[in-house]
Amino acid sequence: MHNFNITRRELDFCGRKLIVETGKMAKQANGAVFVQYGETAVLCTATMSKDAAPDQDFFPLTVDYIEKMYAAGKIPGGFFKRETKPSTDATLSARVIDRSIRPLFPDGFRNQVHVVYNVLSFDGENDPSALGVFAASLALSISDIPFHGPIAGVTVGYLDGQLVVNPSMQDIAGKSKLNLSVAGSATSVVMIESAALELNEDTMLDAVYTGHEAIKQLCALQEDFVAACGKEKVEVKLVSIPAEIIEKVESNFGNKIAEAAVIFGKQERQDAFDAAEAEMIEKFSTEDADAWEENEKFFKQAYEELIRRYVRDSILQKHHRVDGRGLDDIRDITCEVDILPRVHGSALFTRGETQSLGTLTLGGGTDEQVIDALETEYKKSFYLHYNFPPFSVGEAGRMGPTGRRELGHGNLAERALKAIIPDKELFPYTLRIVADTLESNGSSSMASICSGCLAMMAGGVPIKAPVAGIANGLIMEGDKYVVLTDIMGLEDHLGDMDFKCAGTRDGITAMQMDIKIEGITKDIMRIALEKAKAARFQILDIMADCLPEPRAELAPHAPRIESFKVPVDKIGEIIGPSGKMIKSIIEVCQVAIDISDDGTVRILSPDKASITKAKDMIQGIAVDPVEGQLMEGPVTRIEPYGVFVKVLGGVKEGMVHVSQMHTSRINHPLDMVKMGDIVHVKSLGMDKGKLSLTMKGVEGNPEPDPNAPKDRPEMQQRPPRRDDRGGDRGRRDGGRGGDRFRR
Numbered sequence: 001m002h003n004f005n006i007t008r009r010e011l012d013f014c015g016r017k018l019i020v021e022t023g024k025m026a027k028q029a030n031g032a033v034f035v036q037y038g039e040t041a042v043l044c045t046a047t048m049s050k051d052a053a054p055d056q057d058f059f060p061l062t063v064d065y066i067e068k069m070y071a072a073g074k075i076p077g078g079f080f081k082r083e084t085k086p087s088t089d090a091t092l093s094a095r096v097i098d099r100s101i102r103p104l105f106p107d108g109f110r111n112q113v114h115v116v117y118n119v120l121s122f123d124g125e126n127d128p129s130a131l132g133v134f135a136a137s138l139a140l141s142i143s144d145i146p147f148h149g150p151i152a153g154v155t156v157g158y159l160d161g162q163l164v165v166n167p168s169m170q171d172i173a174g175k176s177k178l179n180l181s182v183a184g185s186a187t188s189v190v191m192i193e194s195a196a197l198e199l200n201e202d203t204m205l206d207a208v209y210t211g212h213e214a215i216k217q218l219c220a221l222q223e224d225f226v227a228a229c230g231k232e233k234v235e236v237k238l239v240s241i242p243a244e245i246i247e248k249v250e251s252n253f254g255n256k257i258a259e260a261a262v263i264f265g266k267q268e269r270q271d272a273f274d275a276a277e278a279e280m281i282e283k284f285s286t287e288d289a290d291a292w293e294e295n296e297k298f299f300k301q302a303y304e305e306l307i308r309r310y311v312r313d314s315i316l317q318k319h320h321r322v323d324g325r326g327l328d329d330i331r332d333i334t335c336e337v338d339i340l341p342r343v344h345g346s347a348l349f350t351r352g353e354t355q356s357l358g359t360l361t362l363g364g365g366t367d368e369q370v371i372d373a374l375e376t377e378y379k380k381s382f383y384l385h386y387n388f389p390p391f392s393v394g395e396a397g398r399m400g401p402t403g404r405r406e407l408g409h410g411n412l413a414e415r416a417l418k419a420i421i422p423d424k425e426l427f428p429y430t431l432r433i434v435a436d437t438l439e440s441n442g443s444s445s446m447a448s449i450c451s452g453c454l455a456m457m458a459g460g461v462p463i464k465a466p467v468a469g470i471a472n473g474l475i476m477e478g479d480k481y482v483v484l485t486d487i488m489g490l491e492d493h494l495g496d497m498d499f500k501c502a503g504t505r506d507g508i509t510a511m512q513m514d515i516k517i518e519g520i521t522k523d524i525m526r527i528a529l530e531k532a533k534a535a536r537f538q539i540l541d542i543m544a545d546c547l548p549e550p551r552a553e554l555a556p557h558a559p560r561i562e563s564f565k566v567p568v569d570k571i572g573e574i575i576g577p578s579g580k581m582i583k584s585i586i587e588v589c590q591v592a593i594d595i596s597d598d599g600t601v602r603i604l605s606p607d608k609a610s611i612t613k614a615k616d617m618i619q620g621i622a623v624d625p626v627e628g629q630l631m632e633g634p635v636t637r638i639e640p641y642g643v644f645v646k647v648l649g650g651v652k653e654g655m656v657h658v659s660q661m662h663t664s665r666i667n668h669p670l671d672m673v674k675m676g677d678i679v680h681v682k683s684l685g686m687d688k689g690k691l692s693l694t695m696k697g698v699e700g701n702p703e704p705d706p707n708a709p710k711d712r713p714e715m716q717q718r719p720p721r722r723d724d725r726g727g728d729r730g731r732r733d734g735g736r737g738g739d740r741f742r743r
Contacts (some may be wrong), residue, residue, distance in 0.1 A: 031143025188519020345459020358451030365594030620648025
């Protein structure tokens with residue numbers, strides 16, 4: 001039996017027991033922790049390569065978030081009964097962990113680090129993604145991997161006017177006006193991801209720092225845990241640029257770098273940078289080929305470092321931005337709608353050198369996106385897809401599957417717009433927004449929010465309020481800092497913070513923050529929120545000049561939907577055996593039909609007459625004709641005792657007894673009607689679930705034929721059929737002359 005060296009701690013955290021343990025599972029990883037919260041449990045491991053990759057010029061960190069369907073007692077759906085690629089939610093959760101821990105590794109660290117987060121048990125109440133940052137930090141902190149932790153993350157909700165840390169998933173989904181993920185150390189905040197229902201800046205700031213107070217408890221728990229079982233950190237070789245190479249590049253090319261850094265156009269500025277770099281390569285490789293060959297990567301890194309220093313210093317010391325704007329100036333904005341002729345709604349939003357084409361497509365219930373995750377399967381009737389092709393930044397490249405960055409940007413834009421989508425009862429459509437980035441020089445996700453909002457307004461979607469988004473940045477050296485409004489690509493790349501904020505005039509609907517330093521203060525965040533609000537209002541004014549409110553009518557090519565209720569017990573009759581009845585209505589009327597379990601019927605078609613026809617047919621099935629209701633329809637069957645008539649558009653069939661065909665007596669229905677005749681009838685009501693009809697006294701029906709024969713072959717009684725032995729079929733006695741069933 002194994003003698004495990006187990007370290008375990010417990011903490012009563014937000015009303016539930018939090019358990020952390022190491023020493024039993026995955027012991028060959030550099031660090032591994034088992035974390036349980038309620039009955040949700042995860043295993044997080046951290047491993048590191050022994051050596052740095054040669055010539056690596058970035059930190060190779062990978063975070064994988066693995067959902068095991070057995071954790072929720074489910075078998076994966078589809079043909080292959082095995083988990084394959086991560087779900088969108090798993091990918092987004094991995095990004096949250098990555099963005100939180102990445103700034104906390106040493107500068108110049110180039111060893112590959114792999115964090116794997118396995119969801120092993122899921123209780124349906126406690127979100128495993130809320131444990132992600134905490135578990136990853138703990139696994140790294142107890143390992144020998146260099147890491148400037150600990151940090152932790154929590155979820156904050158806003159329920160009944162109160163901020164609540166780590167509410168249940170049901171409360172977040174159904175009751176909360178806020179879904180905020182915040183990560184931080186004991187002293188500062190490092191990451192924010194949120195969606196909100198138009199909450200003001202003060203509430204959002206309070207939510208962030210309410211979460212931060214809870215994070216302090218989790219950091220203290222980690223420090224105690226590390227003291228008990230943490231490994232000594234290994235010494236790794238950190239890559240740094242030799243000071244003499246930086247001095248050499250600066251003395252020869254510093255002026256040219258400084259001049260290029262203040263060129264306004266993105267491509268022109270980059271061309272100037274490239275030209276100066278090419279001149280540098282030519283000079284130093286020619287002067288001393290051996291030194292260049294040995295230190296080529298350091299010369300190039302020194303060149304990039306000087307660009308960073310000149311741009312940052314100019315902003316921080318002189319308040320001079322590379323494109324000449326003031327600290328709070330927004331780039332020129334142009335808004336246009338109805339760019340595309342056949343789509344249901346379109347808009348082109350251009351801000352500086354960033355441009356987003358937003359398109360709207362409206363659909364019905366069958367177009368809802370089915371999400372099969374650990375929790376109960378659910379459907380989305382609003383979704384946004386963000387695309388970032390290589391040509392948007394002037395590059396030639398392969399266009400492959402949707403990447404993590406595109407999923408993350410699309411999710412942020414979707415969260416921002418979801419808050420203003422009309423209620424399903426008011427607007428029963430499925431909405432798909434596609435945001436194609438056509439140009440990018442900073443904050444294309446915020447441009448996607450603006451183009452998507454305008455596309456919906458142009459398409460006639462009765463949104464609750466327009467939404468706009470803006471990205472702010474930070475340049476910080478020591479205690480000195482400046483917050484920038486509407487950062488461009490270079491400022492994002494060389495800055496210390498990317499703070500995105502979107503909302504209406506009444507409040508924030510989405511917020512995201514990533515930093516490259518180890519944390520920011522509350523004062524910095526307050527300034528960023530205030531500047532984002534002012535910029536958001538300015539953009540909303542420009543959008544209002546283009547289109548002040550949603551159009552009253554849908555686009556000409558957009559489908560129309562009419563909703564109504566039918567009795568639940570009639571749903572089966574409307575659908576019919578094997579769907580035969582509903583398929584026939586769809587085919588005859590050329591419409592799309594969705595029927596919900598609660599009896600809500602939605603008919604979708606661009607043609608109003610087709611919707612009306614389908615509605616009449618469905619209501620004909622769902623609502624039994626009242627006594628005395630007049631109808632008409634073709635004769636579909638004739639028997640000696642009466643005729644059968646299809647009424648209400650052919651969805652119901654009733655019988656007219658021969659005695660109810662005319663006020664005078666007729667011998668046979670054929671004396672009055674033939675197959676296919678259109679007759680006028682009146683309902684006598686339902687008899688044991690069958691519709692009884694009469695033609696008596698109803699105008700427009702044919703009269704009996706006075707010359708009809710008295711005796712018809714159809715009126716003669718058929719003789720009993722005989723079997724092969726000449727006996728009656730009803731008396732199959734096996735030749736013994738007795739009744740087969742007689743006892």
